[in-house]
Amino acid sequence: MSTHHDGHVDHRDHHGQDEHHGRYERQAQDEHHEHGHSGHSGHGGHGGHGGHGGHGGHGDHVAQFRRLFWIMLVLAVPVVGLSPMFAHLIGYTIPDVPGLAWVAPVLGTLMYVWGGRPFLTGGLSEIRSRAPGMMLLISLGITVAFLASWGSRLGLLDRELEFWWELALLIVIMLLGHWIEMRSLAQTSSALDSLAALLPDEAERIEGDQLVTVAPADLRAGDLVLVRPGASVPADGTIVEGSADVDESMITGESRPVTRSADDRVVAGTVATDSSLRVEVTATGEETALAGIQRLVSDAQSSSSRAQRIADRAAAWLFWFALGAAVLTALVWTLLGMPDQAVVRTVTVLVIACPHALGLAIPLVVSIATERAARAGVLVTDRLALEGMRTVDTVLLDKTGTLTRGEPELSQLEVAPGAGLEEQELLGLAAAAESESEHPLAGAIRRRAEADGADVPGASEVSSSPALGVSARVDGREIRVGGPRLLEETGAGELEQAATWRDEGAIVLHVLRDGEAVGVLKLADAVREESREAIDAMHARDLQVVMITGDAQNVADHVAAELGIDRVFAQVRPEDKSARVADLQQEGRRVAMVGDGVNDAPALAQADVGLAIGAGTDVAIGSAGVVLASSDPRSVLSVIDLSHAAYRKMRQNLGWAAGYNLLSVPLAAGVLAPIGFVMPMSVGALLMSASTVVVALNAQLLRRLDLRPEASGDRR
Numbered sequence: 001m002s003t004h005h006d007g008h009v010d011h012r013d014h015h016g017q018d019e020h021h022g023r024y025e026r027q028a029q030d031e032h033h034e035h036g037h038s039g040h041s042g043h044g045g046h047g048g049h050g051g052h053g054g055h056g057g058h059g060d061h062v063a064q065f066r067r068l069f070w071i072m073l074v075l076a077v078p079v080v081g082l083s084p085m086f087a088h089l090i091g092y093t094i095p096d097v098p099g100l101a102w103v104a105p106v107l108g109t110l111m112y113v114w115g116g117r118p119f120l121t122g123g124l125s126e127i128r129s130r131a132p133g134m135m136l137l138i139s140l141g142i143t144v145a146f147l148a149s150w151g152s153r154l155g156l157l158d159r160e161l162e163f164w165w166e167l168a169l170l171i172v173i174m175l176l177g178h179w180i181e182m183r184s185l186a187q188t189s190s191a192l193d194s195l196a197a198l199l200p201d202e203a204e205r206i207e208g209d210q211l212v213t214v215a216p217a218d219l220r221a222g223d224l225v226l227v228r229p230g231a232s233v234p235a236d237g238t239i240v241e242g243s244a245d246v247d248e249s250m251i252t253g254e255s256r257p258v259t260r261s262a263d264d265r266v267v268a269g270t271v272a273t274d275s276s277l278r279v280e281v282t283a284t285g286e287e288t289a290l291a292g293i294q295r296l297v298s299d300a301q302s303s304s305s306r307a308q309r310i311a312d313r314a315a316a317w318l319f320w321f322a323l324g325a326a327v328l329t330a331l332v333w334t335l336l337g338m339p340d341q342a343v344v345r346t347v348t349v350l351v352i353a354c355p356h357a358l359g360l361a362i363p364l365v366v367s368i369a370t371e372r373a374a375r376a377g378v379l380v381t382d383r384l385a386l387e388g389m390r391t392v393d394t395v396l397l398d399k400t401g402t403l404t405r406g407e408p409e410l411s412q413l414e415v416a417p418g419a420g421l422e423e424q425e426l427l428g429l430a431a432a433a434e435s436e437s438e439h440p441l442a443g444a445i446r447r448r449a450e451a452d453g454a455d456v457p458g459a460s461e462v463s464s465s466p467a468l469g470v471s472a473r474v475d476g477r478e479i480r481v482g483g484p485r486l487l488e489e490t491g492a493g494e495l496e497q498a499a500t501w502r503d504e505g506a507i508v509l510h511v512l513r514d515g516e517a518v519g520v521l522k523l524a525d526a527v528r529e530e531s532r533e534a535i536d537a538m539h540a541r542d543l544q545v546v547m548i549t550g551d552a553q554n555v556a557d558h559v560a561a562e563l564g565i566d567r568v569f570a571q572v573r574p575e576d577k578s579a580r581v582a583d584l585q586q587e588g589r590r591v592a593m594v595g596d597g598v599n600d601a602p603a604l605a606q607a608d609v610g611l612a613i614g615a616g617t618d619v620a621i622g623s624a625g626v627v628l629a630s631s632d633p634r635s636v637l638s639v640i641d642l643s644h645a646a647y648r649k650m651r652q653n654l655g656w657a658a659g660y661n662l663l664s665v666p667l668a669a670g671v672l673a674p675i676g677f678v679m680p681m682s683v684g685a686l687l688m689s690a691s692t693v694v695v696a697l698n699a700q701l702l703r704r705l706d707l708r709p710e711a712s713g714d715r716r
Helices: 058-081 084-090 100-115 117-128 134-153 164-185 191-196 289-303 310-335 339-352 356-375 383-391 399-403 423-433 440-452 484-490 496-503 529-540 553-563 574-586 598-606 618-623 635-669 681-704 709-714
Strands: 203-207 210-214 224-227 236-241 244-247 258-260 277-283 378-380 394-398 404-415 459-465 469-474 477-482 507-513 516-527 544-548 567-569 591-595 609-613 626-628
Touching (some): 058 084, 058 117, 058 164, 084 164, 100 117, 100 134, 100 164, 117 164, 134 164, 134 310, 134 339, 310 339, 310 635, 339 635, 356 378, 356 383, 356 635, 383 609, 383 626, 383 635, 399 516, 399 553, 404 423, 404 440, 423 440, 423 459, 423 469, 423 477, 423 507, 423 516, 440 516, 477 484, 484 507, 496 507, 496 516, 516 553, 529 544, 529 553, 529 635, 544 553, 544 574, 553 567, 574 598, 591 598, 598 609, 598 618, 635 681
Parallel strands (some): 394 591, 544 567, 591 609, 609 626
Antiparallel strands (some): 203 210, 203 224, 224 277, 244 258, 378 626, 404 516, 459 469, 469 477, 477 507, 507 516
16 A cells, blocks of 8 residues: 555555545456557448438438428429329319410429439439449439320320329339438437547646646646546546546446546546546547547447348349340330330330339338337437347347446445444444435445435534545444445454455445444445346347446456346456457357447447447447437347337338339230230329338338337247
């Protein structure tokens, strides 16, 4: 044990253990976290149709498609209403007013050029990348409809080929689908902005006898800064004077403040809670631990693998199917000596093949699924995370704040033999001594006393020492509460039960009366009641459950044994969490990571699916694809169930949409012409609309899914 010039005792005791709040020592062999840097290389990001993806631009695209959809919907009304084919189909006559016949062609052309532009540019992009998909299929349909309609209007083609109403409806429906899709893709928060917000706006640099206010960016290694109580540390550094309880939860995930004093390292973004510190800057800007975490989040977000959209795959197949069918149709009808029918049938095939229902199949399901999830307290910020959750086979859970409550709880107490006290009396004495302390452990003792109805006597002369504990005079006797350092200071003997509790990773405090140990208290991060049920349900779904924590191995093992967890990663430094995720992925596992702290952000971004506890930091939320509003770990099961249900609906909708095309295209081509049946264009159009309605109704069935945590826990 060493003592510094300021008189404060070094926060490490003779076992090399970290002391929480100076006096309260967790009996665990933790090392100081050295916040280093690591990174991943990679490129990519969130894909999008026709280049409309991009991680940062989803909000712009939502507004773009929303605005375009409403404008095109207004234009579509007269185009559809004044289209001869639609009028014939419904059974009304268009008034013979001069110029009225040109409304549909003129507005239809405007819709093709303006409303169809995103699809046309997307189709060109797919041609350049030699990857035909939804955009090219839509572009083909609207372009053929546009050219055929003008050819019909100008008398160059059969009058049956004037498809203005089909063109208008196709553009409106596809814009609606893409508006829904972009809305579901849009990120609700920025992880990197949240990380930057952890740094203070100003720093106080000590220059001789003066304090000069500067921006953190202006600090240099070797500068001396003053960190006031409640203020954030502006840069990584070493304490040269002072001792304070530092809240490092945003970096380490550890819920309790840790005492830091002279010669200890502090990290940018952490908060000195109770005392001022003088810190010599050792790293600034890009060299800080916080900047390293920023890089990890950024790299992991850009290099995360993204599931290929199944709608795009279906569209690619349908593109080649439609193109092949059109070529074959033209060839066969031409060889039969009917060139006019060859043109009519070929155009009909290409227009009918355009995927009304296919364009809505996925966006509708995702939109309803995300809305349903939101009502159950699950916010889906990345639709691909929702799609990917069904393939997850490993759930990686952060301990503090996820499996546990993230705050200490007084779980057991024992009275020393011969002390002449009942347990409730011991609890009352401890609560009296802690009556004025704001420390989380003091709060845990007072809460237990209140819950048990213990009689808490009045206390006077209450004082606390960052190195030793608290003391007070209760009923004329000196009562002290503290960790092993208090026993060293007073020479009091340790109670036998303390060693057993320490081995379990608990925080052990002794209660001394007039210098003699009369009892011992066991405090630990409380395990959530729902955690056991959640893990049992995950096992029932054949998921491997892994826990990751910065805590010591014995602490982690005790929690894992209590909850039945399969694997444990303990003593993991913040910058190494994403590497543990990568290790699991290299084993061939699909990993869902659940966490709530800044230190979890890179791992959340690295995982195949990141789930942030909503009560956690903005950074963790911004790095995740799914945000759980509650801290109930059973919510993870709700996401899994929703993912499976949504995928089933996607497959059903795609099957229906593609099935319609596979059936209607050959009929439109005239495959049954030898027996006298050729499907009229109007019938094909009705089938197309019916297909869209069926897809929409099927997607609505998702609203019946029960996503309450208690319901998810019961499902198998």
